[in-house]
Amino acid sequence: MSTLNPAAHGAASHDHSDAHGHHEIGFVRKYLFSTDHKMIGIQFLFTTLFLMLFGGALALAVRWQLAFPWKEMPIIGNMLFSGQGGVISPEFYTMLFTMHATVMIFLVIIPVLAGAFGNFLIPLQIGADDMAFPVLNMLSYWFMWPAMFLFGLSFFVEGGAAAAGWTSYPPLSVLKGAAPGSLSGQTLWLMGITFVGVSSMMGSVNYMTTIINMRAPGMTLFRMPMTIWAMFVTAILQAFALPVLTAAGFMQLSDRVFDTTFFKPGGLIVNNAEATIGGGQALLWQHLFWFYSHPAVYIMVLPAMGIVSDILAVFARKPLFGYKPMVYSLAAIAGLGFIVWGHHMFISGMNPALGMTFMVSTIMIALPSAVKVFNWLGTLWGGDIQFTTPSINCIAFISMFTVGGLSGIFMAAVPVDIYIHDTYFIVAHFHYVLFGSTLFAVFGGIHFWFPKMFGRMMHEGWGKVHFVLSFIGFNCTFFPMHILGVAGMPRRLADPYNYPYLEHLLPLNQFMTMSAMLMGFTQLILIANIFYSLFYGKKVGRNPWNANTLEWTAPSPPGHGNFDILPVVYRGPYEYASPLVEEDYLPQTRYLPNDTGPASTHH
Amino acid sequence: MGKVWSAFFVFWAAAAVGLCWVSPHYGWWLPGEAASPLGTEIDDLFHLILIITAITFIGTHAVLGYVLWKFRTGQNRRGTFTHGSHNLEVIWTIVPASIMLFISLYQMDVWQRYRVKSTFDQQAMRAPVAEVTARQFEWRIRYPAPGKVLKDMPQPDDLYTVNDLHVPEGRPVVIKLRSEDVLHSFFLPHLRVKQDAVPGLVIPVWFEALHSGEYDLVCAELCGWGHYKMRGRLTAEREADFQAYLKKLSETQFDDGVTSQPAEAAEDENSQAAEDES
Amino acid sequence: MSVRTRYIFSLCTALLLAGCGPSPDPSFVLSSKTDELFRDARTPVVKALEENFGSPNNLVVWAKLPLDYGKAEPEVAGHEEAGWKIKHGRNLYMVHCLHCHGVSGDGNGTTAKFLEPRPRDYRNGVFKFTSTLSGLKPSRNDLKVILQNGIPGSTMPSFVLLKDDELDAIIEYVRFLSMRGEYEIKLVNEMSAMGGVTKDIERRIADGRKDKENGETRESILQELNEAIEGDLPDLQDSIASDLAEDWNNAESPDSQVLPELERVAPTAESLARGKDLYYSKKAKCVDCHGLSGRGDGALTEDYWDVPNTTPAQKYHVRGLHDVWGNPQQPRDLTRGLYRGGRRPLDLYRRVFAGIKGTQMPAFGGTVLNDTEIWDIVNYVMSLPFDGKVSAAPAPEEAPSQEEKVAVTGR
Numbered sequence A: 001m002s003t004l005n006p007a008a009h010g011a012a013s014h015d016h017s018d019a020h021g022h023h024e025i026g027f028v029r030k031y032l033f034s035t036d037h038k039m040i041g042i043q044f045l046f047t048t049l050f051l052m053l054f055g056g057a058l059a060l061a062v063r064w065q066l067a068f069p070w071k072e073m074p075i076i077g078n079m080l081f082s083g084q085g086g087v088i089s090p091e092f093y094t095m096l097f098t099m100h101a102t103v104m105i106f107l108v109i110i111p112v113l114a115g116a117f118g119n120f121l122i123p124l125q126i127g128a129d130d131m132a133f134p135v136l137n138m139l140s141y142w143f144m145w146p147a148m149f150l151f152g153l154s155f156f157v158e159g160g161a162a163a164a165g166w167t168s169y170p171p172l173s174v175l176k177g178a179a180p181g182s183l184s185g186q187t188l189w190l191m192g193i194t195f196v197g198v199s200s201m202m203g204s205v206n207y208m209t210t211i212i213n214m215r216a217p218g219m220t221l222f223r224m225p226m227t228i229w230a231m232f233v234t235a236i237l238q239a240f241a242l243p244v245l246t247a248a249g250f251m252q253l254s255d256r257v258f259d260t261t262f263f264k265p266g267g268l269i270v271n272n273a274e275a276t277i278g279g280g281q282a283l284l285w286q287h288l289f290w291f292y293s294h295p296a297v298y299i300m301v302l303p304a305m306g307i308v309s310d311i312l313a314v315f316a317r318k319p320l321f322g323y324k325p326m327v328y329s330l331a332a333i334a335g336l337g338f339i340v341w342g343h344h345m346f347i348s349g350m351n352p353a354l355g356m357t358f359m360v361s362t363i364m365i366a367l368p369s370a371v372k373v374f375n376w377l378g379t380l381w382g383g384d385i386q387f388t389t390p391s392i393n394c395i396a397f398i399s400m401f402t403v404g405g406l407s408g409i410f411m412a413a414v415p416v417d418i419y420i421h422d423t424y425f426i427v428a429h430f431h432y433v434l435f436g437s438t439l440f441a442v443f444g445g446i447h448f449w450f451p452k453m454f455g456r457m458m459h460e461g462w463g464k465v466h467f468v469l470s471f472i473g474f475n476c477t478f479f480p481m482h483i484l485g486v487a488g489m490p491r492r493l494a495d496p497y498n499y500p501y502l503e504h505l506l507p508l509n510q511f512m513t514m515s516a517m518l519m520g521f522t523q524l525i526l527i528a529n530i531f532y533s534l535f536y537g538k539k540v541g542r543n544p545w546n547a548n549t550l551e552w553t554a555p556s557p558p559g560h561g562n563f564d565i566l567p568v569v570y571r572g573p574y575e576y577a578s579p580l581v582e583e584d585y586l587p588q589t590r591y592l593p594n595d596t597g598p599a600s601t602h603h
Numbered sequence B: 001m002g003k004v005w006s007a008f009f010v011f012w013a014a015a016a017v018g019l020c021w022v023s024p025h026y027g028w029w030l031p032g033e034a035a036s037p038l039g040t041e042i043d044d045l046f047h048l049i050l051i052i053t054a055i056t057f058i059g060t061h062a063v064l065g066y067v068l069w070k071f072r073t074g075q076n077r078r079g080t081f082t083h084g085s086h087n088l089e090v091i092w093t094i095v096p097a098s099i100m101l102f103i104s105l106y107q108m109d110v111w112q113r114y115r116v117k118s119t120f121d122q123q124a125m126r127a128p129v130a131e132v133t134a135r136q137f138e139w140r141i142r143y144p145a146p147g148k149v150l151k152d153m154p155q156p157d158d159l160y161t162v163n164d165l166h167v168p169e170g171r172p173v174v175i176k177l178r179s180e181d182v183l184h185s186f187f188l189p190h191l192r193v194k195q196d197a198v199p200g201l202v203i204p205v206w207f208e209a210l211h212s213g214e215y216d217l218v219c220a221e222l223c224g225w226g227h228y229k230m231r232g233r234l235t236a237e238r239e240a241d242f243q244a245y246l247k248k249l250s251e252t253q254f255d256d257g258v259t260s261q262p263a264e265a266a267e268d269e270n271s272q273a274a275e276d277e278s
Numbered sequence C: 001m002s003v004r005t006r007y008i009f010s011l012c013t014a015l016l017l018a019g020c021g022p023s024p025d026p027s028f029v030l031s032s033k034t035d036e037l038f039r040d041a042r043t044p045v046v047k048a049l050e051e052n053f054g055s056p057n058n059l060v061v062w063a064k065l066p067l068d069y070g071k072a073e074p075e076v077a078g079h080e081e082a083g084w085k086i087k088h089g090r091n092l093y094m095v096h097c098l099h100c101h102g103v104s105g106d107g108n109g110t111t112a113k114f115l116e117p118r119p120r121d122y123r124n125g126v127f128k129f130t131s132t133l134s135g136l137k138p139s140r141n142d143l144k145v146i147l148q149n150g151i152p153g154s155t156m157p158s159f160v161l162l163k164d165d166e167l168d169a170i171i172e173y174v175r176f177l178s179m180r181g182e183y184e185i186k187l188v189n190e191m192s193a194m195g196g197v198t199k200d201i202e203r204r205i206a207d208g209r210k211d212k213e214n215g216e217t218r219e220s221i222l223q224e225l226n227e228a229i230e231g232d233l234p235d236l237q238d239s240i241a242s243d244l245a246e247d248w249n250n251a252e253s254p255d256s257q258v259l260p261e262l263e264r265v266a267p268t269a270e271s272l273a274r275g276k277d278l279y280y281s282k283k284a285k286c287v288d289c290h291g292l293s294g295r296g297d298g299a300l301t302e303d304y305w306d307v308p309n310t311t312p313a314q315k316y317h318v319r320g321l322h323d324v325w326g327n328p329q330q331p332r333d334l335t336r337g338l339y340r341g342g343r344r345p346l347d348l349y350r351r352v353f354a355g356i357k358g359t360q361m362p363a364f365g366g367t368v369l370n371d372t373e374i375w376d377i378v379n380y381v382m383s384l385p386f387d388g389k390v391s392a393a394p395a396p397e398e399a400p401s402q403e404e405k406v407a408v409t410g411r
Helices: A027-032 A037-067 A076-080 A090-126 A134-142 A144-154 A185-213 A226-257 A282-299 A302-316 A323-339 A352-380 A389-412 A414-420 A424-454 A460-486 A500-536 B002-026 B037-070 B086-106 B108-115 B122-126 B239-253 B262-268 B272-277 C003-017 C039-053 C084-096 C140-149 C164-193 C198-210 C218-252 C269-280 C286-290 C345-354 C371-386
Strands: B130-135 B138-143 B159-162 B164-168 B173-179 B184-188 B193-197 B203-207 B213-219 B232-237
Touching (some): A037 A090, A037 A134, A037 A144, A037 A424, A090 A134, A090 A144, A090 A185, A090 A282, A090 A302, A090 A424, A134 A185, A144 A185, A185 A226, A226 A302, A226 A323, A282 A302, A282 A424, A302 A323, A323 A352, A352 A389, A352 B086, A352 B108, A389 A414, A389 A424, A389 B002, A389 B037, A389 B086, A414 B037, A414 B108, A414 B193, A424 A460, A424 A500, A460 A500, A460 B002, B002 B037, B037 B086, B086 B108, B122 B203, B130 B164, B130 B184, B130 B193, B138 B164, B164 B173, B164 B239, B193 B203, B232 B239, C039 C164, C164 C218, C198 C218, C269 C286, C269 C371, C345 C371
Parallel strands (some): B130 B173
Antiparallel strands (some): B130 B138, B138 B159, B173 B203, B184 B193, B184 B213, B213 B232
């Protein structure tokens, strides 16, 4: 279905004689191996939500150890360490934070943004009946499962799961004797990363093609909602950055399995083994890894920014402030994102001249993000702001992203980074942008598009309760981490109180752990709300929010082919409070007498 | 309800600022005054950025709170139909850009003095105090014999110790940082010094301890299960004490159990490090 | 509330409570040899261990043993409760030592299997690097030195940054664990001698069945065993403890120390040459294990060795030497300049004089080699990291040459 022929593809019409011939498809083709982008998006959504709980549980274990070091850990202590009184071992701790990050980054955040929202929304918001490559789309989802299986399996092999951090720096990750997780766990980890990488690349190809080729008549590039722009730019980022990670992953796999020495210098003695033979460089991995992983962090935030722009406009009931600047900012963030990777390596021993160049580019990348924050505030200014669950989550995004962005400036300042690199200041920063920003936008997005996905509303009251508790729990857990970082508490220490200058930080850490528990258990409210609303939520029609974009013209949920009437677009997506009509919203597809047809230059 | 939400977001911002305000009082802040001159400059930069970001944070949240309050729904209003303002875009691009450019240029000099070898104190570079080799999970230290210059190859009269690095105070010193196995990082929080120990590289790290004292040495790069165990100590002392330490170390290291006086024989039974404990 | 809500609520509560359960209490593990005993012999051993040593969270003070428990807390007067010092030691041990050395000091902590060399199993009372004569226990000071210096070349780190009193407390607890372990082994050996091993009993029963008239019956064997145990056990417990106490106390005595009578022979070229000759000689035979170039690859590392105390003699599966803990043991690579027991000339003297307990490094002092010869060997060994040209020695007293002089004028 790669050409858009209005005559032949009126989707939900019953008697089109189509080449598909699959009016009655079985359970397996409909719910498991579906090629329908909506079903695939929903599959991604539920899978990532489940994995979010798992990744969160790993984090709670980390927090437990930091609050009650070398004391009995609930559940896990009993299961795995009963011989020593339920106290976890140091190598287990290294495995906990490694897999927490791995699961959250590769199996939750990236798939929920691109896989769940990207998949569900792109065809709907641009007026297409499905993605350009539906089978590839299905594969992109199913390639997640081998990755999940491999990561899961790694917990049960000798030595346990990978334990060299999600950053997986060699030689720790390539020398088998250097860490228990570097026995088989690390190999499985690398294989898992390859699968998620392939899954992402499949998605990226699909999204770019769909957005470029399959827009409805009248949907010019500058009439696309910000969500689509964000997904588009993100897809480009993935296409350019992922191959580098995959290649680096193969190099590390090769070092481990075939005894090559890309990353292994010679003469190293690990665990009393023979000295290594090699001529490789540990720093090479860092460059290759961060060349991908820095754009990756933008992959993990740009779609959320797009979602926030859309949702804020809907609930401020006025147009997005500065649409084109917002688009250019997205592009600037993405472009600059490719030349800042060295800021993860200021202290690594790389040439200090690079420190200077990367400092300048990193500081500059704060600029488009700042522009976006101001534009969001401008969007709210003068609006008629409705405080619904989606909107308050997105307002929280503005606040959290401001914190995350501002803390980034400290780290971009290289001399200051000397002190705060590898401390909890960094941990605070990335949790603010990934959790405080992206995940809250995801919460907002779930509540906002749930009616479109399932035809029912989520419970608004519990949605707000979930937000408030999550917000409080989140900030009480992560804001003090800035302070811990300033106090010099390094990351990844199983027992920071081993050091005299950190001993006094225990009470603060205990408070943070309690908050983290609150935050963790609060997510069960979201899960409960989702499942409850699936069956008992209030049924709604096509456009419960009175929004402008194309997905709200389709039925809730849309049938196969999405639109019963082929959309034709007459204007941009943010014509709220337009003087042309009495209502405070004006859908993109609504025809007004003065519209000059699809090629209108109105916006 | 809008007022509640506005208050909610303003309250959180105030709480965040409040926490930062009271934290130094509880000791939840920088670990004391920087104990090195470059550390002091780093702290100054930190505080400068803190002020700039605090102003931005407070400003943004003040606007956010105001907007949520003033433009909440339920007042029978219609949103202002505007798509943006070119002038505003220019202003809020240029102004932050200038501030950021200022920040980045202002501190180039500090970075250069910290890392560019040609700016290091040449006397200190010619005579490094010690070679510090990080390994899983300790800091192995090799001093040259008193009066000699540290060579890359271990010398027969080199002095070895572990985890307790002594340096003279009040002048720049250089250590040669190496790693025997995986990545580690040499972090002196009180002096604001940090440098990754990279296997395959020998990296000269310079610092100056302003005052005598004992400072924590922390490993700041994940190096395995014992990453948290790599606790070390920097002991900065007066030059004379430092020389005396090296002399004592030499005597202990080449102790044959006989040469020293009988009264001291029992003392020498203790490890060389135990002596330095007191 | 509605049925639906009630159902959801109870489901959530059930899930949450699933995590709760009784907290696991750590306990000392029993040695594998104890498990080989027949029930009648095993039970008294387990009982004796519990009575005299307790469990990690409920330690017992046994006055017979030379341990500094520290006074019991005042609140528990009139009640034999372990004192503050041993508890302090246990707490520190649990934080710093547990995950390698294990709850019982058996060298089998969770991290242990990933380490090379394996952490020490204290339970046979053997410690490698000591200042005492061959066959004797380590002194408290020896253990302290190990804690302070670590064991370079292994994963035993240096704990020099812990306070003195903390180190003392840990040392007491380690001695406690060692004494407990050795007590267990010795008691088990006595039980074996009395015929308490399950295999032996089963064999005797099987033999007895062959001779129905005069052969032993199960009842008679067990009766004999129980009578022996009942008769001898109390005395055995006491005598084993006394022996242990004597051994450990002996180690503290200055007479047990290995101290050279002769000061170190100057490491001249002649001394190095003599040392080299001795290294290759039939008298010392260093070369057999440590190899022609001192890399620890001597001829004896090629053979398959017998496992001690096995009849018929079994061989180790892995080539080369093994220590008493059954781990493969590579002779030291002397060219690296890395000495696990300390790098002082005194330390190397002690290794040669008294050997390394628990390993195949024999004791040469007082019998095979005299002091001069030992110093010559030490000088030679300390020159191996420098290609045998010059031995590690302090810098000469005379003023260093101008180019090399460090300008330490300060400010």
